[in-house]
Amino acid sequence: xxxxxxxxxxxxxxxxxxxxxxxxxxxxxxxxxxxxxxxxxxxxxxxxxxxxxxxxxxxxxxxxxxxxxxxxxxxxxxxxxxxxxxxxxxxxxxxxxxxxxxxxxxxxxxxxxxxxxxxxxxxxxxxxxxxxxxxxxxxxxxxxxxxxxxxxxxxxxxxxxxxxxxxxxxxxxxxxxxxxxxxxxxxxxxxxxxxxxxxxxxxxxxxxxxxxxxxxxxxxxxxxxxxxxxxxxxxxxxxxxxxxxxxxxxxxxxxxxxxxxxxxx
Amino acid sequence: xxxxxxxxxxxxxxxxxxxxxxxxxxxxxxxxxxxxxxxxxxxxxxxxxxxxxxxxxxxxxxxxxxxxxxxxxxxxxxxxxxxxxxxxxxxxxxxxxxxxxxxxxxxxxxxxxxxxxxxxxxxxxxxxxxxxxxxx
Numbered sequence: 001x002x003x004x005x006x007x008x009x010x011x012x013x014x015x016x017x018x019x020x021x022x023x024x025x026x027x028x029x030x031x032x033x034x035x036x037x038x039x040x041x042x043x044x045x046x047x048x049x050x051x052x053x054x055x056x057x058x059x060x061x062x063x064x065x066x067x068x069x070x071x072x073x074x075x076x077x078x079x080x081x082x083x084x085x086x087x088x089x090x091x092x093x094x095x096x097x098x099x100x101x102x103x104x105x106x107x108x109x110x111x112x113x114x115x116x117x118x119x120x121x122x123x124x125x126x127x128x129x130x131x132x133x134x135x136x137x138x139x140x141x142x143x144x145x146x147x148x149x150x151x152x153x154x155x156x157x158x159x160x161x162x163x164x165x166x167x168x169x170x171x172x173x174x175x176x177x178x179x180x181x182x183x184x185x186x187x188x189x190x191x192x193x194x195x196x197x198x199x200x201x202x203x204x205x206x207x208x209x210x211x212x213x214x215x216x217x218x219x220x221x222x223x224x225x226x227x228x229x230x231x232x233x234x235x236x237x238x239x240x241x242x243x244x245x246x247x248x249x250x251x252x253x254x255x256x257x258x259x260x261x262x263x264x265x
Numbered sequence: 266x267x268x269x270x271x272x273x274x275x276x277x278x279x280x281x282x283x284x285x286x287x288x289x290x291x292x293x294x295x296x297x298x299x300x301x302x303x304x305x306x307x308x309x310x311x312x313x314x315x316x317x318x319x320x321x322x323x324x325x326x327x328x329x330x331x332x333x334x335x336x337x338x339x340x341x342x343x344x345x346x347x348x349x350x351x352x353x354x355x356x357x358x359x360x361x362x363x364x365x366x367x368x369x370x371x372x373x374x375x376x377x378x379x380x381x382x383x384x385x386x387x388x389x390x391x392x393x394x395x396x397x398x399x400x401x
Contacts, residue, residue, distance in 0.1 A: 028380075066396045160370035160378075163327060195306050195370075195378045202367040202381055209364045 002218070003031035003067075004200035005225035007076060007102065007124070008155060008188035011035045011052060017193070019057060024194040026062040026071040032229070034074040034102055036190070041083070051075035051099055074101040074229065078126060082108040084115065102232040104153065110135035117141035117150065123232045124153045124186070127176055129169040137179045146184045151228045152176060155190035156198070156206060173210035182216040186224045294386035297359045298341070301366060302380045303348040309375045314343040317350055320372055321362075328365040336361060341388075349382075351391060359384070 009021050018035070025033045037051055052075070061070035077100040097103050104124035107113040116125050118141055125145065128134070145152070154173050158165040176185075187207055191197045198206075200221045207217025303309075303317070312320070318340045326334035336358035341351040354362045366379045383391050 156368075159368055166328075166368060193306070193376070195304065195376050198367050198378070199381060202363065205360055205363045206367050208360050 002222035002226070004029055004222050005032040005034075005229070006030045006189050006197070006200075006221075007034040007074075007186060007225050007228065008036045008153065008190045009033050010190060010192045011037050012192065015057065020194045021191060021197065022057070022071065022073065023062045024197050026064050028197060028199040029065045030071065030200060031064050031067065031069070032072040032074060032225070034076040034229075036076045036078055036104075037100070038078045038080065040080040050096075051077070076100060076102040076104060076124075078104040078106055078124075080106045080108070081112050081116070084112065098236060100232075102229060103235070108134070114141045117145035117148075121235060122150060123228050123235065124151050126153050126155070127172060129155055129172055130158050130165055131168060133172045133175060137176050139179055142176075142180050146180065149184075149227065149231050151184045151186045151224055151231075152180065154185065154187050154210065156187060156203065157190040157192070157196045160196055160198075170209060177211040182212045184224065185210075185212065185216070185220045186228060187217075187220045188225075293356060295356060296353050297356050297384060297386050298388045298391055299352045299354065299359075299362070299366075299381060300383040300391045301350050301352060302382055303350070303372075304378050304380055305348075305372075306376050309377060310373055311345070312348065312372075313345065314340060314350075317343055317348075320369070321352065321366070324365045324369040325362060328368055329361050333358075333361050333365065338362065351388075353388075356386070 006025055009018075009025065012018060022033055035052065057073065061073070063069070064071050077097060102123050103121075104126055105112075105116045105120060105122045106126040106128070107116045108128075113125070113135065116122060142152075154169070154176075156169065159169040160166075185207075187203050187210075189197050189203075203221050204214070204218045207220050208214065210217075212220060303312070303320075321338070321340070322334050325336065325338070337355045338358065339353040341353050343350045352362070363381065363384070366381065369377070369379055371377065383394055385391060
């Protein structure tokens with residue numbers, strides 16, 4: 001079964017607030033969250049900081065609702081790129097981006113969007129939802145991004161805050177959907193407060209509003225996010241990631257009646 | 266639900282007796298029921314059932330306009346202490362109602378959010394939540 005993932009919880013200095021948000025995410029049923037570190041180049045010489053250590057946030061991780069496993073916390077870096085030079089940090093295998101599980105880029109111009117889709121080594125491309133899209137989404141770069149396994153991220157928190165932003169969110173989402181046909185989309189919160197988060201099924205329904213079909217909308221909060229996380233892992237290592245899981249006591253399970261097996265899985 | 270309602274019985278064409286009878290359930294249920302809870306940051310506002318209904322209808326109107334706000338929608342129960350409510354909506358309007366509840370973020374200058382606890386085509390299903398069962 002697919003587990004639900006929210007790949008965008010805004011990082012803040014206030015640890016208590018961050019803990020609140022992660023607890024809320026676990027309560028709503030998200031199995032994995034990523035803490036988003038936004039990085040904007042203000043001057044030429046700025047270093048990308050280190051991610052906060054996820055281990056120090058909780059002594060015992062909150063349990064995901066409906067499951068008995070603790071929530072998984074990842075780190076994510078979002079680079080706001082308004083100039084081609086900003087992407088240099090991503091091109092090289094720089095040690096600063098290696099510390100993060102997921103790397104995203106927020107392209108401000110069409111050229112950078114094209115570069116992000118075709119050449120820059122990232123996992124996510126953020127779609128602007130707070131203003132009218134400054135450029136048209138064209139098919140070639142988006143097809144290239146889908147081919148490379150890069151995901152487009154839509155954020156829903158602005159849509160909750162304000163009705164104008166809601167209009168931009170929906171119209172930009174719809175114009176993106178026209179080109180990418182619902183492929184490689186993820187929807188995440190971008191929440192700054194616990195109350196701004198919504199449950200995974202609520203977001204899957206919201207996806208219908210963005211022009212996704214039911215199955216694709218659910219994938220946008222579950223399997224697509226997982227693919228993005230795995231894409232991040234391959235970026236860190238080499239070509240691919242293989243997980244091996246030990247299957248325990250197969251024979252014993254088979255001896256059990258069917259109804260018991262269903263409960264376990 | 267009336268067991269006969271919505272079922273189509275096909276008479277066997279053969280003269281001889283058949284051992285089976287085919288029953289096709291044609292229509293999905295007419296209504297969907299949603300159990301929702303209004304949540305505030307810290308201490309929020311006090312609401313009556315009427316105010317809650319108004320909040321839901323205005324949320325619908327904000328997102329879907331006049332057509333959305335005229336959906337057949339009923340507030341079946343509302344608990345003023347826990348701010349828990351059960352809504353009934355025609356199945357066609359479920360997505361509209363749900364998406365507008367999702368995008369609701371304010372009530373009278375208070376931040377709020379509506380948590381959809383359960384949704385089902387059968388009212389009886391809302392009596393218990395399978396996610397809160399203690400399976401030990």
